[in-house]
Amino acid sequence: MGAQIEALRMLLQEISDIEAAGALLYWDQSTYMPIGGAKARARHMATLARLAHQRWVDPGLGELLEQLKALEQNLPFESLEASLIRVARRDHQRAIRIPPEFMETLNSHASQCYQVWREAKSAKDFSLVRPYLERTVELSRRLADFFPAWEHPADPLIDMADPGERVCSLSPLFSRLKEELVLLLRAVRERPSPEDSCLKGSFPEEAQLRFTLELVRAMGYDLERGRQDLAPHPFMIRVAGGDVRITTRVSQDHLAESLFSSIHEAGHALYEQGIPEELEGTPLAQGASAGIHESQSRLWENLVGRSLPFWKFFFPRLKEAFPESMAGVDLEEFFKAIHKVEPGCIRTEADEVTYNLHVIIRFELEMQLLEGSLAVKDLPEAWSEKYQENLGVKPADHKEGVLQDMHWFAGTVGGAFQCYTLGNLAAAQMFQKALKENPQIPLEMEQGNMRPLLEWLRSNVHSHGRKFEPAQLMERATGTPLRLEPYIEYLKSTYGAVYGIP
Numbered sequence: 001m002g003a004q005i006e007a008l009r010m011l012l013q014e015i016s017d018i019e020a021a022g023a024l025l026y027w028d029q030s031t032y033m034p035i036g037g038a039k040a041r042a043r044h045m046a047t048l049a050r051l052a053h054q055r056w057v058d059p060g061l062g063e064l065l066e067q068l069k070a071l072e073q074n075l076p077f078e079s080l081e082a083s084l085i086r087v088a089r090r091d092h093q094r095a096i097r098i099p100p101e102f103m104e105t106l107n108s109h110a111s112q113c114y115q116v117w118r119e120a121k122s123a124k125d126f127s128l129v130r131p132y133l134e135r136t137v138e139l140s141r142r143l144a145d146f147f148p149a150w151e152h153p154a155d156p157l158i159d160m161a162d163p164g165e166r167v168c169s170l171s172p173l174f175s176r177l178k179e180e181l182v183l184l185l186r187a188v189r190e191r192p193s194p195e196d197s198c199l200k201g202s203f204p205e206e207a208q209l210r211f212t213l214e215l216v217r218a219m220g221y222d223l224e225r226g227r228q229d230l231a232p233h234p235f236m237i238r239v240a241g242g243d244v245r246i247t248t249r250v251s252q253d254h255l256a257e258s259l260f261s262s263i264h265e266a267g268h269a270l271y272e273q274g275i276p277e278e279l280e281g282t283p284l285a286q287g288a289s290a291g292i293h294e295s296q297s298r299l300w301e302n303l304v305g306r307s308l309p310f311w312k313f314f315f316p317r318l319k320e321a322f323p324e325s326m327a328g329v330d331l332e333e334f335f336k337a338i339h340k341v342e343p344g345c346i347r348t349e350a351d352e353v354t355y356n357l358h359v360i361i362r363f364e365l366e367m368q369l370l371e372g373s374l375a376v377k378d379l380p381e382a383w384s385e386k387y388q389e390n391l392g393v394k395p396a397d398h399k400e401g402v403l404q405d406m407h408w409f410a411g412t413v414g415g416a417f418q419c420y421t422l423g424n425l426a427a428a429q430m431f432q433k434a435l436k437e438n439p440q441i442p443l444e445m446e447q448g449n450m451r452p453l454l455e456w457l458r459s460n461v462h463s464h465g466r467k468f469e470p471a472q473l474m475e476r477a478t479g480t481p482l483r484l485e486p487y488i489e490y491l492k493s494t495y496g497a498v499y500g501i502p
């Protein structure tokens with residue numbers, strides 16, 4: 001058995017190495033690559049993806065996993081070996097369901113669609129990309145059909161990103177959340193809106209980069225095993241456990257952008273840096289799911305990075321970093337500014353109260369597209385109606401509306417948005433539990449010490465890598481499956497206080 005486990009590890013190590021090369025090419029493409037490299041880079045990355053896929057579907061891997069079944073059954077569920085066999089088998093079985101020719105068709109369609117979407121977005125003209133999106137919907141349905149037991153065509157697509165979740169579990173959760181958010185938003189809108197001019201001014205790029213690095217280091221992000229660069233769409237990427245990179249975006253006249261995107265991406269990076277060395281080179285050296293990954297970034301970005309204890313420590317430092325723009329601003333004013341609620345059309349600029357409404361709108365629309373109850377040609381109109389109904393705003397054009405996010409135009413329709421809301425809910429539930437187990441966390445944070453919180457996350461979330469499915473992980477970490485209540489309580493108490501809602 002020892003030799004077979006060794007053989008499995010070697011096969012998986014090779015896949016992981018190919019994927020690491022792909023990750024590095026992606027990082028380069030998204031940061032420093034000259035534009036002229038685009039065409040060749042797309043081919044390089046497709047070749048690497050194909051090489052990794054060939055290894056995943058290799059019948060030799062299937063046989064090996066079959067032979068290891070007996071060993072797996074004799075080992076504790078959470079042991080490294082049992083988890084490795086279990087998770088590798090799941091990935092192998094998923095990979096062999098999808099014919100390689102279909103993957104090629106989907107990937108090449110997605111990359112064409114993405115190019116056309118960029119043109120359509122800058123021309124603010126949905127009709128340019130409409131036939132491509134129609135094809136994407138068709139391909140997304142075909143992808144679902146390779147997993148024929150589905151109840152809803154979105155189920156297999158959701159399961160790929162957030163294992164265990166389905167339309168029948170998400171729809172009721174999201175409708176309850178929507179009801180609560182609409183009520184909270186109404187209450188907030190009845191109160192005077194805080195002034196946020198202190199976030200707008202002149203903030204030199206250099207100083208922003210220095211300050212955000214100070215923040216992420218204080219969170220525990222290890223710069224010996226990471227780095228921060230600029231990118232138009234900030235992201236985190238793992239090349240290896242010893243090389244977990246983040247990017248940020250700086251706007252010289254708006255401070256919040258770099259602050260919160262750096263904290264967000266560092267939250268993702270802390271997860272990856274916290275995965276134990278012994279999982280390296282295996283499919284366990286990843287987050288449990290897209291939603292759990294997002295819980296880590298959002299926990300730091302919002303529950304920590306917008307909290308009073310955090311800013312009690314960092315606000316004096318912020319004033320030092322930007323002496324001119326921050327002159328005369330006090331902590332209370334700054335704190336209110338970073339909690340300003342303002343319904344708008346753009347998801348990535350949304351505040352915490354409205355953010356999930358943006359996600360739920362997309363989720364509802366993609367369900368309808370996949371069911372066939374909404375035609376692609378009617379999408380812009382349906383989009384606009386939902387924005388007016390839920391947020392009271394109307395997109396001025398397609399760029400501000402249906403064309404704003406790349407998700408549907410660079411992959412499949414279905415499966416890509418739910419993780420953001422799942423992440424918000426999981427973050428609040430984890431944070432509540434961490435504070436219950438260690439009430440010193442906020443007091444330590446006021447002293448600039450993030451260690452106690454990071455330790456809780458390390459031992460309850462990060463150290464498991466991808467050993468557990470999200471529901472198992474939530475149970476183990478917090479004692480219950482994912483719940484709505486901690487998040488609603490958090491929003492109500494935070495925004496109730498800022499807005500003086502009785």
Ligand code: ZN
Pocket residue numbers: 264268294297
């Ligand atoms: Zn994120």
